[in-house]
Amino acid sequence: MRPVYVAGAAVHPFGKHPGIKAADLGYAAVRDLLARTGITPEQVDAGFGGSTYGGSLLAQRVLQRVGVSGQPVYTVENACASGAAAVHLGWQLVATGQADCVVAFGADNLTGFGGGTLPLTTGDIEIEQGMVMPAAYAMRAQRYLHDFGAAPEALSAVSVKNRRNGAANPRAHFQGEVSPADVAGSRPIADPLRLLHCCPNSDGGAAVLLCSAEIAAQLPTPAVRIRASAVRSGRFHTGYRDMTWPEITARTAKAAYAMAGLAPSDVDIVELHDAFAIAELLHAEALGLADRGQAHKAIVAGEFDRDGRVAVSPSGGLLSRGHPVGATGATQICEAYWQLTGQAGDLQVPGAEVALTHVTGGGIFGVDNGACAVHILTTD
């Protein structure tokens, strides 16, 4: 396989945009991406668009508006990992020499659902019993606190850190800091999780340009290399699985580290799937950023701060940036791109050379998650 580069990134700011459809959010990001890179429609060999609720043929509806029409185009649905899966498929085409230049994006609009918990539509036995995503994460949280003697304050420390990071991110849904007291005093959602332990239902779009070294060298924008792109599905069973160990994340990360020839200790910044505060602790351990059962100590000690041992979600993560599900994986790549090219502004982690992005999709019955994607990007 040949090297693949990210040579451009664009995001439609996340937030509540009830008047803007998913396709319009994706279009805004893709239009901005082409303007930044100067790529013409004829140069685009293929397009992939990730979305969960954006409707049929979202990728075509977005790309045809900027002249990418006639090329192979795919709309990808892998729940919250849809955008990252779109990037992965684009990476495959460039890595295998089937394409030189691919647009990959993600977009979703969740305000259309009103408020409350995200509706789950797959109709399995647990959903018929009233399962909602906060409940699934709440039970993981209860068991994690029980097994490792962690205090609920560790959950709040995740929210406080990520809201602090997001306060400096102009693309984030929430751009204000919160205190531990704010988190502890927020409305209970599913014990032990409170409102400020949960990511918001957001609207947004994000797009990246994936290309060969030759194309990257021709563009005015800087490029970073994708050292690893890995996607895995959840292992299905209805037995006694350990819900404090997201093995899908561990398995996908292991494949990505092997592909990149890098170890967790090499990583400078991480954008991970903190859909709920407990998720950051579970995934940090599964990604190898902390020992098993120790992430709750690491977060309290500031090890995941922007100036800590490893910067976890310097963009604010899902807790602050928001979670328009299909867009999340793509925007993580954008944030990593800006960090590695020194364009992260107030979010910049000085000297960042290795970035890892991680997203999981779908807490469907019988698996930790339906999908997981891990990307590792480097400055060279």
Place this chain on the structure above:
Amino acid sequence: MTTVETVGGEWIRRDGDNVTLTITRCHACDARWFPPRDVCSHCASTDVHDEPTGDRGVVYASTVVRAGPAAYRPPYVLSYVDIDGVRVLAHGGTGEAFAPGTPVRLGIGEIGRTDAGPLMSYVITAEDGAR
């Protein structure tokens, strides 16, 4: 007249006060499955058969759902319960989450209510002396 919808009712066995669930055991790899199935989802063997669980389990994790679909009338307690090789989700309890490790007993009860009437399913109650 109201209609009673029973979630997972085809897999609930009732014998007086004794409530159990139907699970599938694979003879090729010994995996167990709930809900039942005709092919093992681990090894794809069709050498499977259905059997009943016992009527008691242990809570793996539990939560009080305070924001959820109106049909289930939040707040409601949801728990993952380990029973004879399978982990099932179940309603039960009142007010607060069960502690991990709590021994529980299967029963049948109302887990929600829609315009069509009550929504029934298997539920759990703490065994005497446990909370």
